[in-house]
Amino acid sequence: MSHLTNLCCNEATGYVRTIGNELPRQGDSGMRILVIEDELRMLELLRQGLYESGFTVMTAADGEAGLGIAMNYDFDAIVLDIGLPKRDGFEVARTLRERKRNTPLLMLTARDAEDDIIRGLDLGADDYMTKPFSFPELVARLQSITRPLREEGSGRIEAGELVVDTVRHQAARGQVALDLTRTEFALLTCLARSSGQCVSRSALMECVWGPNPEVGAGALDVLVNALRSKVDAPFPRKLIGTVRGRGYMLKIEPKASGGRQP
Numbered sequence: 001m002s003h004l005t006n007l008c009c010n011e012a013t014g015y016v017r018t019i020g021n022e023l024p025r026q027g028d029s030g031m032r033i034l035v036i037e038d039e040l041r042m043l044e045l046l047r048q049g050l051y052e053s054g055f056t057v058m059t060a061a062d063g064e065a066g067l068g069i070a071m072n073y074d075f076d077a078i079v080l081d082i083g084l085p086k087r088d089g090f091e092v093a094r095t096l097r098e099r100k101r102n103t104p105l106l107m108l109t110a111r112d113a114e115d116d117i118i119r120g121l122d123l124g125a126d127d128y129m130t131k132p133f134s135f136p137e138l139v140a141r142l143q144s145i146t147r148p149l150r151e152e153g154s155g156r157i158e159a160g161e162l163v164v165d166t167v168r169h170q171a172a173r174g175q176v177a178l179d180l181t182r183t184e185f186a187l188l189t190c191l192a193r194s195s196g197q198c199v200s201r202s203a204l205m206e207c208v209w210g211p212n213p214e215v216g217a218g219a220l221d222v223l224v225n226a227l228r229s230k231v232d233a234p235f236p237r238k239l240i241g242t243v244r245g246r247g248y249m250l251k252i253e254p255k256a257s258g259g260r261q262p
């Protein structure tokens with residue numbers, strides 16, 4: 001615990017200063033992370049460790065303050081504790097998504113109940129880690145959930161009337177723009193890249209959550225349902241098919257502008 005004590009002694013006032021109103025020190029990677037965590041020693045460990053890993057870090061010690069900062073600044077990712085005063089992590093996640101903030105969210109929690117994890121993912125979290133966690137793994141996961149936003153490529157995938165633009169991070173079905181979370185977008189991108197073919201469950205999970213995903217199999221089904229509610233529910237013809245026991249596939253649909261197929 002000595003390093004914790006040192007941090008506390010050296011930066012005893014840092015907790016207050018860094019909660020939302022200090023310009024953070026610039027990290028090397030150029031990536032900006034917001035950490036929302038009420039346990040101050042954990043918050044300080046995260047702030048220090050992420051800074052040393054090259055991130056620029058801002059912090060908040062309750063859900064209300066964190067939400068305010070998240071709405072007013074742009075971040076590459078948010079590390080979000082679930083048990084928080086004022087607004088818990090679930091409420092912060094839900095409010096961010098309701099207000100169209102699609103910043104990647106990594107939930108950090110002492111709880112590892114599948115229900116909590118599913119609930120967090122259902123509310124739009126991109127990944128989660130349970131405490132205690134290893135710092136290198138946290139950094140790897142932050143890099144993983146921010147990668148789709150950082151990658152610049154040719155970008156445009158067309159599958160029938162569905163268009164996915166991985167550079168602008170936009171998707172549309174016909175003339176209808178689809179408002180997707182990061183994980184929904186990653187899932188749709190993976191399906192669209194192999195449209196007309198079955199994509200295995202494990203390949204989809206890796207697409208969305210990276211190699212060796214810790215999420216249970218149920219998380220993929222939750223995510224597919226969320227994606228269907230946006231891509232398929234408003235339309236008579238359903239594009240996302242289940243290949244029982246194997247995975248999912250995006251059915252190729254002829255473009256509507258060319259007239260209906262018989």
Ligand code: CA
Binds near residue numbers: 037083
């Ligand atoms: Ca907490």
